Amino acid sequence: MAAPLDTGYSACPHDCPSTCALEVELKDARTIGRVRGAKDNDYTDGVICAKVARYAERIHHPDRLTQPLRRIGPKGSGQFEPIGWDEALDLVAEKFLAAEAEHGAEAVWPYYYAGTMGHVMRDRIIGLTHVKNYSRQHNTICTGLSFAGYQAGNGALRGADPRSMAKSDLIVLWGTNPVSTQVNVMTHAVKARKSNGTKIIVIDTYETPTAKQADEAFILRPGTDGALACAVMHILFRDGYADRKYLAQYADRPADFEVHLAEKTPAWASDITGMCEARIEELAKLIGENRKSYFRLGYGFARSRNGAVNMHAVSCIPVVTGAWQHEGGGALHSNSGIFSLDKSMITALSARQDGVRSLDQSRIGAVLCGDADALFGGPPVKAMLIQNTNPMSVAPDQNRVRAGFEREDLFVCVHEQFMTETARMADIVLPATMFLEHDDIYTGSGHQKLLLGPKLVAGPEGCRNNLEVIHALGRRLGADHESFDFDARGLIDVTLKASGRGDLAIIERDRWIECQPPFEEANFLNGFGHPDGKFRFAPDWAALTGQDHGPGYKNTIPEFPDHWQVIEEADLDHPFRLVTAPARNFLNSSFNETPTSMKNEVRPTVMIHEEDAGAAGIEEGDLVVLENTRGRVRLHAKLVSGQKRGVVIVESLFPNDAFVDGVGINALTGADAGAPVGGAAFHDSRVMLTGPEI
Ligand SMILES: Nc1nc2c(c(=O)[nH]1)N[C@H]1C(S)=C(S)[C@@H](COP(=O)(O)OP(=O)(O)OC[C@H]3O[C@@H](n4cnc5c(=O)[nH]c(N)nc54)[C@H](O)[C@@H]3O)O[C@H]1N2
Ligand SMILES: Nc1nc2c(c(=O)[nH]1)N[C@H]1C(S)=C(S)[C@@H](COP(=O)(O)OP(=O)(O)OC[C@H]3O[C@@H](n4cnc5c(=O)[nH]c(N)nc54)[C@H](O)[C@@H]3O)O[C@H]1N2
Numbered sequence: 001m002a003a004p005l006d007t008g009y010s011a012c013p014h015d016c017p018s019t020c021a022l023e024v025e026l027k028d029a030r031t032i033g034r035v036r037g038a039k040d041n042d043y044t045d046g047v048i049c050a051k052v053a054r055y056a057e058r059i060h061h062p063d064r065l066t067q068p069l070r071r072i073g074p075k076g077s078g079q080f081e082p083i084g085w086d087e088a089l090d091l092v093a094e095k096f097l098a099a100e101a102e103h104g105a106e107a108v109w110p111y112y113y114a115g116t117m118g119h120v121m122r123d124r125i126i127g128l129t130h131v132k133n134y135s136r137q138h139n140t141i142c143t144g145l146s147f148a149g150y151q152a153g154n155g156a157l158r159g160a161d162p163r164s165m166a167k168s169d170l171i172v173l174w175g176t177n178p179v180s181t182q183v184n185v186m187t188h189a190v191k192a193r194k195s196n197g198t199k200i201i202v203i204d205t206y207e208t209p210t211a212k213q214a215d216e217a218f219i220l221r222p223g224t225d226g227a228l229a230c231a232v233m234h235i236l237f238r239d240g241y242a243d244r245k246y247l248a249q250y251a252d253r254p255a256d257f258e259v260h261l262a263e264k265t266p267a268w269a270s271d272i273t274g275m276c277e278a279r280i281e282e283l284a285k286l287i288g289e290n291r292k293s294y295f296r297l298g299y300g301f302a303r304s305r306n307g308a309v310n311m312h313a314v315s316c317i318p319v320v321t322g323a324w325q326h327e328g329g330g331a332l333h334s335n336s337g338i339f340s341l342d343k344s345m346i347t348a349l350s351a352r353q354d355g356v357r358s359l360d361q362s363r364i365g366a367v368l369c370g371d372a373d374a375l376f377g378g379p380p381v382k383a384m385l386i387q388n389t390n391p392m393s394v395a396p397d398q399n400r401v402r403a404g405f406e407r408e409d410l411f412v413c414v415h416e417q418f419m420t421e422t423a424r425m426a427d428i429v430l431p432a433t434m435f436l437e438h439d440d441i442y443t444g445s446g447h448q449k450l451l452l453g454p455k456l457v458a459g460p461e462g463c464r465n466n467l468e469v470i471h472a473l474g475r476r477l478g479a480d481h482e483s484f485d486f487d488a489r490g491l492i493d494v495t496l497k498a499s500g501r502g503d504l505a506i507i508e509r510d511r512w513i514e515c516q517p518p519f520e521e522a523n524f525l526n527g528f529g530h531p532d533g534k535f536r537f538a539p540d541w542a543a544l545t546g547q548d549h550g551p552g553y554k555n556t557i558p559e560f561p562d563h564w565q566v567i568e569e570a571d572l573d574h575p576f577r578l579v580t581a582p583a584r585n586f587l588n589s590s591f592n593e594t595p596t597s598m599k600n601e602v603r604p605t606v607m608i609h610e611e612d613a614g615a616a617g618i619e620e621g622d623l624v625v626l627e628n629t630r631g632r633v634r635l636h637a638k639l640v641s642g643q644k645r646g647v648v649i650v651e652s653l654f655p656n657d658a659f660v661d662g663v664g665i666n667a668l669t670g671a672d673a674g675a676p677v678g679g680a681a682f683h684d685s686r687v688m689l690t691g692p693e694i
């Protein structure tokens with residue numbers, strides 16, 4: 001434990017590509033002060049977001065859970081009584097064993113996500129799942145669409161070094177809002193603008209904080225990036241900006257692709273995207289004339305039913321221009337593929353058996369409501385342990401999620417830091433530590449470092465970390481595997497060693513491990529990630545599909561990049577398209593419990609184009625209704641002009657009870673699986689908008 005007024009070194013555990021290296025003021029053995037970005041980390045570069053800088057508000061929050069609770073009122077009533085740890089764990093084990101005895105092990109579904117990105121604390125639950133043959137989780141909610149789309153062409157999940165933006169002529173922030181969602185991208189982009197005259201442009205559906213800081217913003221209708229990318233590449237070929245020599249060496253079917261693009265004219269794309277032809281020409285010219293174009297590809301533009309196709313389409317652009325050949329050129333979506341961590345001990349891989357079903361995380365509503373296709377014809381889910389995720393807020397098709405959690409025959413244990421919407425639905429609530437209170441390692445998907453986040457302070461009495469809970473439960477469930485003999489530090493050590501990334505002592509000394517592949521590898525100059533080393537303009541989508549996840553996954557994807565018309569288009573009854581982009585002061589549903597974040601975000605708001613508002617008789621601040629076949633949400637209107645007409649934006653995620661009727665925004669989003677591997681289309685919903693009730 002550190003001495004008073006010491007500085008501790010850590011890493012941000014939250015679900016954010018920046019994974020910042022942190023310096024934490026330690027006031028005493030339990031109390032932290034300010035949190036700062038590490039200056040000697042060349043990606044963090046001394047900068048972190050405001051919400052983590054004021055982490056003292058979250059870790060020392062008076063509402064933190066500090067004792068196990070048992071439900072004594074109806075589900076969701078919030079009526080609980082304190083119980084002891086042993087009693088709570090005994091009860092959870094009893095329920096799990098009973099569900100297994102009656103319906104088989106697959107009736108238990110351990111459910112988790114990235115509330116912490118720590119490899120030990122997040123993924124140890126997978127170890128229990130494997131050892132017990134419980135239903136596994138098919139992780140789709142965040143990365144299903146975008147990862148499939150990026151890998152379709154590139155064949156790997158890595159990209160150009162983000163620090164090389166310093167050498168770029170042009171930085172294209174495509175479908176990402178880094179001022180809000182990963183501040184370090186802006187640190188590097190703005191530095192490049194100052195030192196190198198680099199131009200920063202944004203492709204988005206509304207005027208985001210990032211669009212306001214950029215040199216230019218190109219605004220389009222949601223779900224139409226495939227069309228825009230095709231028209232841009234049509235122009236690049238037409239006007240001699242395509243690098244034919246590079247294409248011949250590095251791409252699969254450039255000639256066929258060029259023929260395909262001949263019909264994808266700016267006029268065609270203009271109708272689909274809502275952008276005027278002249279703007280599309282300007283965008284293509286900027287990309288064509290700036291060889292060193294760096295494409296920072298966000299998640300947002302892939303959160304549509306055609307999102308994987310759109311991600312692939314955009315990833316084709318730096319191949320057409322050959323931007324990958326230059327330092328400062330190329331693309332980055334996620335670097336998750338560079339770390340090659342061998343996590344077999346954390347996930348008890350040796351215990352994994354074939355034939356156990358894997359349930360789609362995003363379809364938790366359908367799963368809990370017993371839809372046969374979501375359950376693959378197997379047993380109902382009767383018991384759950386939930387760690388690091390808040391599906392009662394963050395999961396799509398929320399009304400069905402609620403109906404599922406309300407089932408009287410479903411037993412739910414939630415291990416949490418706060419009484420979240422999901423915890424309120426639980427039968428047993430267990431109090432969890434925060435990252436500064438336990439040991440873990442983290443990898444930066446938006447950069448190239450593997451970081452240590454050691455235990456720096458003692459947590460509140462009564463809180464336990466995820467590994468402790470999994471191991472205590474494992475003992476009661478008869479889970480037998482060598483991984484249960486390790487503590488967190490032991491698992492970090494064994495994982496680093498197995499991965500050829502040093503060991504615990506080395507990372508404790510150095511704080512992080514540099515994992516950046518050399519330029520030739522990062523920029524695919526040694527070949528793309530497919531066996532023949534070529535980028536795929538015509539991907540083998542079927543090969544990506546993997547496990548058969550029901551009808552939604554089987555949609556036929558067009559051979560070459562295109563506008564794939566599977567989005568939820570507006571119709572007469574639902575004339576608006578809804579985007580639920582992240583709010584700056586929240587991180588998914590995290591931080592929506594801290595006073596400053598709530599104060600800064602004020603209240604749930606729908607941003608409506610002022611002309612649409614005028615036509616509907618809606619004024620600033622009016623209480624309006626958004627409705628579709630899935631749900632109905634009431635919130636206040638804000639009039640803006642930064643998006644296409646017919647598009648409404650609700651920055652997210654407020655707690656459900658911050659909305660007028662206690663029904664949050666995900667009541668409107670759909671959970672049907674996006675092709676080819678599933679994924680939630682959070683920015684692809686049609687809605688009806690009704691003005692103030694009189
Ligand atoms: N403050 C804050 N930071 C966060 C999060 C948060 O909730 N709040 N969430 C974290 C997580 S889990 C993730 S995965 C990342 C995600 O971070 P990003 O990669 O930035 O992805 P999104 O935030 O989903 O959306 C980014 C932008 O995409 C735009 N967009 C939506 N649809 C389209 C479209 O069809 N085309 C185009 N071109 N743009 C579109 C949205 O308007 C939004 O401005 O951020 C992380 N950081
Ligand atoms: N409408 C709409 N919905 C969205 C999105 C959107 O853009 N729009 N974005 C989606 C995306 S990209 C994602 S990734 C999902 C993410 O959704 P979630 O995975 O639910 O993410 P968070 O809300 O960040 O974290 C969930 C919880 O983890 C808890 N937690 C943190 N650390 C620990 C720990 O060490 N132990 C335990 N036991 N608990 C911990 C936190 O207290 C928090 O309540 O949301 C999705 N939902």
Ligand code: SF4
Binds near residue numbers: 012019049181
């Ligand atoms: S920018 Fe992202 S990684 Fe960095 S401190 Fe904020 S939430 Fe954490």
Ligand SMILES: [Mo]
Binds near residue numbers: 015142143
């Ligand atoms: Mo995410």
